[in-house]
Amino acid sequence: MENNVKIYNTLTRKIEQFIPNEDGKVAMYTCGPTVYHFAHIGNLRSYIMEDVLEKTLRFVGYDVKRVMNITDVGHLSSDGDTGEDKMLKGAQREHKTVMEIAAQYTEAFKADCAALNIKWPDYVEPATHCIDEFIHMIEVLIEKGYAYLAGGNVYFDTSKLEKYYVFSSGVDEEELMQGVRDDVSVDDNKKNKNDFVLWFTKSKFEDQALKWDSPWGVGYPGWHIECSCISMKHLGEYMDIHCGGVDNIFPHHTNEIAQSESYLGHKWCNYWFHVHHLNDRSGKMSKSKGNILTVSVLKENGYDPLAYRFFCLQSHYRKPLEFSYEALDQATSAFNKLLKKIAEVKEEGAVDNNAFNEYRKKFEDALSNDINTSNAITVLYDVLKADMTGATKRALIAEFDKVLSLDLLNKAASFGEDTAEVDDELKAFIEAKIAERAEAKKNKDFAKADAIRDELLSKGVVIKDTREGVTWQIQ
Ligand code: AMP
Ligand code: ZN
Numbered sequence: 001m002e003n004n005v006k007i008y009n010t011l012t013r014k015i016e017q018f019i020p021n022e023d024g025k026v027a028m029y030t031c032g033p034t035v036y037h038f039a040h041i042g043n044l045r046s047y048i049m050e051d052v053l054e055k056t057l058r059f060v061g062y063d064v065k066r067v068m069n070i071t072d073v074g075h076l077s078s079d080g081d082t083g084e085d086k087m088l089k090g091a092q093r094e095h096k097t098v099m100e101i102a103a104q105y106t107e108a109f110k111a112d113c114a115a116l117n118i119k120w121p122d123y124v125e126p127a128t129h130c131i132d133e134f135i136h137m138i139e140v141l142i143e144k145g146y147a148y149l150a151g152g153n154v155y156f157d158t159s160k161l162e163k164y165y166v167f168s169s170g171v172d173e174e175e176l177m178q179g180v181r182d183d184v185s186v187d188d189n190k191k192n193k194n195d196f197v198l199w200f201t202k203s204k205f206e207d208q209a210l211k212w213d214s215p216w217g218v219g220y221p222g223w224h225i226e227c228s229c230i231s232m233k234h235l236g237e238y239m240d241i242h243c244g245g246v247d248n249i250f251p252h253h254t255n256e257i258a259q260s261e262s263y264l265g266h267k268w269c270n271y272w273f274h275v276h277h278l279n280d281r282s283g284k285m286s287k288s289k290g291n292i293l294t295v296s297v298l299k300e301n302g303y304d305p306l307a308y309r310f311f312c313l314q315s316h317y318r319k320p321l322e323f324s325y326e327a328l329d330q331a332t333s334a335f336n337k338l339l340k341k342i343a344e345v346k347e348e349g350a351v352d353n354n355a356f357n358e359y360r361k362k363f364e365d366a367l368s369n370d371i372n373t374s375n376a377i378t379v380l381y382d383v384l385k386a387d388m389t390g391a392t393k394r395a396l397i398a399e400f401d402k403v404l405s406l407d408l409l410n411k412a413a414s415f416g417e418d419t420a421e422v423d424d425e426l427k428a429f430i431e432a433k434i435a436e437r438a439e440a441k442k443n444k445d446f447a448k449a450d451a452i453r454d455e456l457l458s459k460g461v462v463i464k465d466t467r468e469g470v471t472w473q474i475q
Helices: 041-059 086-094 098-115 131-143 173-177 225-235 246-264 295-300 305-313 325-343 353-368 373-385 390-404 408-419 424-442 446-458
Strands: 006-009 014-017 025-030 063-070 123-126 147-150 153-156 196-200 239-245 269-275 278-280 461-466 469-474
Touching: 006 269, 025 041, 025 225, 041 063, 041 239, 041 269, 041 278, 041 295, 041 305, 041 353, 041 390, 063 098, 063 225, 086 098, 098 295, 098 305, 123 225, 131 147, 131 153, 131 196, 131 225, 131 246, 153 246, 196 246, 225 239, 225 246, 239 246, 246 269, 295 305, 305 325, 305 373, 325 373, 325 408, 325 424, 353 373, 353 390, 373 390, 390 408, 424 446, 424 461, 424 469, 446 461
Parallel strands: 025 063, 025 239, 063 123, 239 269
Antiparallel strands: 006 014, 147 153, 153 196, 461 469
């Protein structure tokens, strides 16, 4: 199948033409969430952009099979196998069992994905369902001489590899090591500093909740092994594209490649797609810092989750993105203006196939150029300005929304009903007041938030907090 898709590949550090192993088909893998807490909107930036990647590949005609794991065991608070057990920490925090915590936050993650129109991957597999597969892979790694037993645990021996730092050009090991904590205790069982645990039996957590029998004693798997096994279970020995946030590059993806290629004896995955972080003013957003921003918090503050998706799509996935409520307000206002313009497009005339194909191609080209979502949105604005029938415009909007997933036509329809007769000045006033109220709620100044609601009411404007954000109507 011919395609024009070019993607930045972290493995080669170049933008490359995307050519899957099997013509017309794509095997895609995404590192899933560690379900010990809500996903924060930074995590969800990664999942939104990976969703756009998947939908772009489908848009150009590929049959995509996408797999994601759910980490419900084995992830310690440092990605380098040290620190506390994340799932145990979640269970203790909420006085629940690890499995209750896993079920609760898997459901919460599903709901977040639904609110953000992120397609649920074709296969989603919790790590605890695949213990036999992990044990088998570890046995083979020991047999082949890539793993050793020490102090009761099984470790991967990174000195057996020709090149361990596959994502680095050799001079920038330091760069890869950034973000890996060095204030953690050294594990004396390791022969080399980068060796990592495949199976733990000697755990420092006496009340480790989940344990399984294994040839090396009762214990539990390390974190990295799950992605190698779960992907091979569903996608086989060859994968086209593997995704995650940039913090996954090292050590997680580096270790995934080490163990997968040692196990298989050949190259495993050709393209590596990494989404840069969402930061707030204090730096990278992370669950362990506490005080995390979630989809529910955005909703409580009156924001539409899809306005957050729009905010993410406005910037490129390979640039860090700084979150602030002011920036989200701007995105919300731009999103509402876009919906208003769409609401004005009436279904008139016939679809002009030439114009449809021309603009569809422009949209596809923007996305094919390393998933340039902001240029793709510009093509949408160009359609709205273009001289073509309403029917062509609406057909293009529906087509683009297969990838953008912003519910454009539906939202515009209800938006149009509410606002059609209101002049621009009043609209701007109402929107500013809604934003001011959101800010007040964010600061927990509920008296001020109520006062703003009453002020709007006195002008005949009724506002409503809905699952989709704040809506308003003139009485
Ligand atoms: P976790 O649940 O911690 O395993 O992370 C889930 C996904 O979110 C991974 O792909 C991470 O790389 C990604 N991620 C973590 N923090 C951020 C952030 N601040 N911005 C964007 N993606 C992130
Ligand atoms: Zn992974």
